[in-house]
Amino acid sequence: MSIAVPKSALDFFKKLQKNNNREWFTEHKPEFKAIEAEVKTVYNELYNRLNAHDEVDKLKIFRIYRDVRFSKDKTPFKTHYGGSFHRKKPELRGGYYLHIQPNNESFIATGFWQPNKDDLFRIRKEFEMDASEMRDIMSDANFKATWGALEGEEVKTAPKGFSKEHENIDLIKKKMYIFTRKFSDKEVLAPDFVDTVEESFKAIRPFFDYMSDVLTTNLNGESML
Template sequence: MNSISKSTLDFLNRLKENNNRDWFNKHKPEFQDEQAKIKSFFLALREKLNSHDEIERLKVFRIYRDVRFSKDKTPYKTHFGGHFVRATKRLRGGYYLQISPGESFLAGGFWAPNKEDLLRIRKEFEIDATEIKEIINDTTFVNHFGVLEGVSLKTAPRGFNKEHSDIDLIKMKQFIVTHKFRDVEVLSDNFLEKVNESFKAMRPFLNYMSEILTTDLNGVSTID
């Protein structure tokens, strides 16, 4: 399936209004139909991605929410989401697409890098942030994603000069790019290609970060 069906958004809207087990169980066959359509779309997208990247795994997330530690006890998500994992130790980062009425978006990058990876990234920015700035200021990147997003520290991390010219990059704890879609775009015949083009525009950023995270400060590979 190469497009998103209006019935999928309609189902998610009705689920949002009736987020309880009785309603869901009554409409479970309908959910299964829409889930199958979404999985088919994600498989078509994986094929597109593999034409310009290496995708190791596709994970389509379950509709059921884990409410054990949440104040929100509604049992079901009101969106469909899929994560595309890049292959091999060389290729870091991944691609995410979420379909939700009025709130659809794609994203990619590094949501919660461990302390070793975060330090490695910051050290790279400290030495020379020219390349990352060229990537995130490139017209194609800006047109698709706007700016590099993510939570930042309020001050310089320990061991880094707060007066560094690129301290705003060094203070970042996350490195995320996103692109939102209106429903009319989600339902368009060329939505698959639009998503793929945005993911393709993400590649220079992911490849740059991959190189950082698989080499030391001298550029020597740290993986086999």
Template structure:
């Protein structure tokens, strides 16, 4: 992992096509090493969950609509999606010098899912708060969900609802950041696995919410 971080640091300082072309063989070798690490993460996930797909994101940036025209992402990033429409939520891991993190949850739920989640919290927030206060969720994710929020209550919801702090959210994601020292630690892989495992009660709850109506009737065949 040290070689990966060292290369990414150099890429950040030399984020241009000329430098990258000169070091492309080195990049390809380290990309294989990163892919191997992500494969190990997937194997760990599959011991406890059903994973449908893994995607290692491209190093090349889409700069068409960005003020930042640097052509490369100085990081490796990958996502793991869960199988079938019964299992909701996804896992994400980024390795970047000084800015590594993993995350899991619902980044940008569609309009229907977002409304369903908000209605569930309006109906009752005891279960979700119990999950967020579990020992492992607090240990790895500080007992909180992060994401963009509305400044006030969404249309149709009350500003003084006891769950308004959750209802105002536009995404429901748990995030754990890692220092370079932690990434280089021999236990990093286990820390990633354990962090993702801590999300399971949350994913199980949200999967049930998103596959049933407020009366508990299934929405899937």
């Protein structure tokens, strides 16, 4: 039997978007918990599948409650499911994320979101020295068809200590290195959605393998583990 995202999950969040208050949620919390249990089977299925060809040591499914302390938006609840899959560190780098939200706002994301300063500096130095392998990965036809172009915030010109005239400045000036793939509600509810997500995550592996090699070695290629 295939495991699929239930339509009730998207329907519930559509209602919550219109009734994002504690009174309404408290009244409908049993409904939410029942749906949440079904959705968790999707995340757990992906976790198990990823571990058949990767090493994922942790699945974190985020809670529905929003932290509103420093936000102008004071609505108390998220209107989406989010879950991240952590690869076994320090030898394996990169991570997977699945975001389920109605109105065609679902997506998957992979890569390096806000890497620490040491990792970011090491990546930039690698690209300063040679970015040919990274460009080969990004230009692969299957990779591009699945993930599109590299995304992520970047500095305006060049990071301190790097030349803004460098041939690889488009990669060096990135502050994060992420890829995303969006899904319509119809695609999310399709019986093969988990298959599609798994295949997409498989397609990112050349990028992860390359970055893992970079982040576990020095510029001479010597292991730092």
